[in-house]
Structures are given as structure tokens and as C-alpha cells.
Amino acid sequence: MFDFFRTFNNFIDQGGPIVLVLFLISIYLFVLLAAKFKFLFFEISDVQKSFEEEIKNIKKDELFLLNSSIQKADFKSIVLKDFGTIQILITLCPVLGLLGTVTGMIEVFDVVSFFGTGNARALASGITKATLPTMTGMAISIVGLLTFTVLNSKSQSLISKL
Numbered sequence: 001m002f003d004f005f006r007t008f009n010n011f012i013d014q015g016g017p018i019v020l021v022l023f024l025i026s027i028y029l030f031v032l033l034a035a036k037f038k039f040l041f042f043e044i045s046d047v048q049k050s051f052e053e054e055i056k057n058i059k060k061d062e063l064f065l066l067n068s069s070i071q072k073a074d075f076k077s078i079v080l081k082d083f084g085t086i087q088i089l090i091t092l093c094p095v096l097g098l099l100g101t102v103t104g105m106i107e108v109f110d111v112v113s114f115f116g117t118g119n120a121r122a123l124a125s126g127i128t129k130a131t132l133p134t135m136t137g138m139a140i141s142i143v144g145l146l147t148f149t150v151l152n153s154k155s156q157s158l159i160s161k162l
Contacts, residue, residue, distance in 0.1 A: 014125075015132035018100030022093060022133065026140045029089040032082050033147045040079070040154045048158065051075045072159075079155045086148055093141040100133020 012020050055071050108126035115122060 011132070014128050015136060016100055016103060016129045018096055018103065018133040019136050022096055022100075022136050022140060025089055025093060025096070026144075029086065029093075029140065029144050032086050032089070033144065033151070036082055036086070036151050037147070040151055040158070044079070044158060047078060048075070048161075076159050079158055083148075083152070083155070086144070086151075090141050090144040090148060093137040093144070094134075095137070097134040097137020100137070101130045104128070104130025104133065 012023070051071055051074070055068050058068055058071070104126055107129055108123060111119060111122040111126055117123070
């Protein structure tokens with residue numbers, strides 16, 4: 001267990017502060033995705049049944065279409081809750097990775113301007129700082145996008161069933 005924390009700390013040190021920010025964003029993103037997954041796949045049936053009952057109990061009068069539309073819109077808003085935040089976080093990860101790339105390349109250029117191209121170890125450190133945030137941001141974004149696609153598909157099928 002101690003080795004895991006040492007490896008994680010080393011990864012953060014090599015990637016710079018952007019990797020730490022990406023890690024914190026990824027925790028928030030995956031907590032939201034897990035909660036949405038749990039809701040859409042395990043807890044939605046009770047909510048769906050209650051909305052179906054409410055729609056069945058609406059009086060068949062001149063306001064029937066309006067009242068049923070309101071119920072369907074309420075159900076849709078419950079199902080799609082937090083999707084906007086998830087999309088923003090997924091979009092933010094590669095952009096932050098590119099910010100890490102820019103800051104790492106600035107470090108490489110500083111090393112080149114100070115030492116020249118003769119100090120390979122310092123150059124490698126800057127290149128690592130330039131590539132790790134990009135890789136981290138893209139990996140988080142890919143996993144988040146795949147999970148979001150599954151959740152979005154499930155939510156659309158639930159909305160269309162109602």
C-alpha cells in the first residue's frame with residue numbers, strides 16, 4: 001500500500017501541478033458517473049413507476065395534455081440531472097492536459113536557454129512534465145466519455161419509454 005502512494009506521489013511530481021488538478025477533477029467526475037450509473041440502472045424503477053402512476057391519475061379534461069407534458073418534463077429533468085456537469089468535466093480534462101503540456105514545454109525551453117541541449121536529464125524532466133498531463137487528461141476524458149455514452153443511451157431509452 002505504501003508503494004502505491006509513493007508511485008502516485010512520484011507521478012504527481014513528474015507531471016506537475018496540473019496532474020494533481022486533473023486527479024481531483026477525475027475523482028469528482030467518477031463520483032458523479034457512479035452515482036448516475038447507480039440511479040439509472042438500479043433506482044430508476046421506483047421513480048419511473050411513481051411518474052407513470054401520476055400520469056395515469058391525471059384527469060381527462062382540457063388540461064390533460066398540459067399536465068401529462070409537465071409530468072414527462074419533470075421525469076426528464078430528474079433523469080438528465082448532472083449530465084451538463086459531467087459533460088463539462090469530460091471536456092475540461094483534455095484542455096487541462098494541454099495546459100500541462102504548454103507549461104512543461106516552457107520548462108524545456110528554460111532548460112535549453114540556460115544549459116543548452118547538453119543536459120539531457122533536465123530536458124527529459126521537462127518533456128515528462130509536458131507529456132504526462134496530456135496523457136492523464138486524455139485518459140480521464142476517454143473513460144468518462146465512454147461511461148457517459150452508456151448513461152446517456154440508458155437515459156434516452158428511459159425517457160422514450162415514459
